[in-house]
Amino acid sequence: MYRRDLITAEIQKLAQVLARIMGLKLEGKLKEAEQIFKETINSGFALPLEILEDEDALKFETWLNASDLPPEKLDSLSEFLYYELGLSNDRNKMIAPKLNFIYQSLADKHKIVHLVNMHRQNTIQQYL
Numbered sequence: 001m002y003r004r005d006l007i008t009a010e011i012q013k014l015a016q017v018l019a020r021i022m023g024l025k026l027e028g029k030l031k032e033a034e035q036i037f038k039e040t041i042n043s044g045f046a047l048p049l050e051i052l053e054d055e056d057a058l059k060f061e062t063w064l065n066a067s068d069l070p071p072e073k074l075d076s077l078s079e080f081l082y083y084e085l086g087l088s089n090d091r092n093k094m095i096a097p098k099l100n101f102i103y104q105s106l107a108d109k110h111k112i113v114h115l116v117n118m119h120r121q122n123t124i125q126q127y128l
Helices: 002-026 030-045 049-053 057-067 071-082 089-108 115-127
Strands: none
Touching: 002 030, 002 071, 030 049, 030 071, 049 057, 049 089, 057 089, 071 089, 071 115, 089 115
């Protein structure tokens, strides 16, 4: 139970950070939003930026399998990455396959499928 409470608290903090990033983007403070995004990806998910930004999605898949993130945290990571779509075609092509790996991991490994992720999977197909 204690572990679950820690994960829930961490997810709430990540949701607040995501809301802040989205607010900064709406205000046109893109550099500040990008900096917070990068810091959170690195510190909140222990995802090295080199792996996230690498065109080889298999490196991300390898990291994802090795990271053994709990499903709640994987879902938060998918939120962070999903809201990065639409910034540029290059970014879309880089992020979309990685999102698919996350959704696949949630479905296959954790047996978690929900309508939002299913809709998002259909949406990101345009970027693949």
